[in-house]
Amino acid sequence: MFPSGICSIADFEPPVAFFFAVEGLYFSHKASIWTRFAILFPMKLDVHDAKILEILQKDARTSLKDIAEEAKLTPPTVSSRMKSLEELGIILGYHVDIPPDSLGQRVMFFVLKAKPADLEEAAEALARISLVREVHLASGGRIIAVAVLRDVSDQERLTNEMARIPTIQEYDNYSVVKVKKRENWAIVAEGVDVSLACYYCRKPIQGTPYKIRLGGRDHYLCCPICEKAYKEKYAKLEAGAQKKPTKD
Numbered sequence: 001m002f003p004s005g006i007c008s009i010a011d012f013e014p015p016v017a018f019f020f021a022v023e024g025l026y027f028s029h030k031a032s033i034w035t036r037f038a039i040l041f042p043m044k045l046d047v048h049d050a051k052i053l054e055i056l057q058k059d060a061r062t063s064l065k066d067i068a069e070e071a072k073l074t075p076p077t078v079s080s081r082m083k084s085l086e087e088l089g090i091i092l093g094y095h096v097d098i099p100p101d102s103l104g105q106r107v108m109f110f111v112l113k114a115k116p117a118d119l120e121e122a123a124e125a126l127a128r129i130s131l132v133r134e135v136h137l138a139s140g141g142r143i144i145a146v147a148v149l150r151d152v153s154d155q156e157r158l159t160n161e162m163a164r165i166p167t168i169q170e171y172d173n174y175s176v177v178k179v180k181k182r183e184n185w186a187i188v189a190e191g192v193d194v195s196l197a198c199y200y201c202r203k204p205i206q207g208t209p210y211k212i213r214l215g216g217r218d219h220y221l222c223c224p225i226c227e228k229a230y231k232e233k234y235a236k237l238e239a240g241a242q243k244k245p246t247k248d
């Protein structure tokens with residue numbers, strides 16, 4: 001594959017290749033050996049994936065046939081690209097959009113403060129409250145949370161539950177009076193950088209991903225621990241899949 005030490009672009013395979021690797025050989029004079037190297041470069045969202053995401057973002061129930069037609073692809077290609085986008089954690093789900101006000105519910109925004117050392121814990125405690133629908137760790141040691149309330153008793157319950165979180169120092173809250181715009185957050189466009197999620201822990205991968213080849217495709221992990229756990233999980237799943245067809 002690397003006959004002359006000239007760099008070659010490898011692993012650039014459709015349908016979704018978010019990283020490409022420049023691989024080659026270099027000669028180490030110290031050790032007097034040729035050594036293989038690979039550098040992974042982050043890829044950008046390509047025009048087809050951007051189109052598929054844009055269509056799904058508008059209506060997640062658009063049929064494969066209609067997506068294929070609009071994106072000028074074949075339905076199997078669309079299906080395979082969607083599967084890859086799911087595996088990469090770019091598509092997390094296909095949800096029903098129910099505006100809370102259509103059910104007579106009130107939305108409240110909270111800006112909460114905690115000590116830097118307590119931020120994670122406070123955010124996790126908040127996230128456990130069922131009335132709290134979104135929790136974001138923000139800059140400046142703040143947590144931004146969104147809660148939805150059905151009635152006055154919900155408001156009381158929420159206030160009580162928040163008061164029971166000792167790591168929250170103080171908070172401001174704002175009731176939403178009118179919604180002027182409410183859109184899906186991600187801005188989909190061709191050329192947007194793709195932040196890859198670890199296939200095992202689903203957290204965004206910082207730096208160069210650990211790439212392993214399983215079942216004829218690339219899988220990306222964030223660290224050696226996830227790599228090991230993922231390999232084990234994959235082997236178990238594969239063993240299970242092989243067992244299924246034979247009845248015993």
Ligand SMILES: [Zn+2]
Pocket residue numbers: 198199200201202203221222223226
């Ligand atoms: Zn991970």
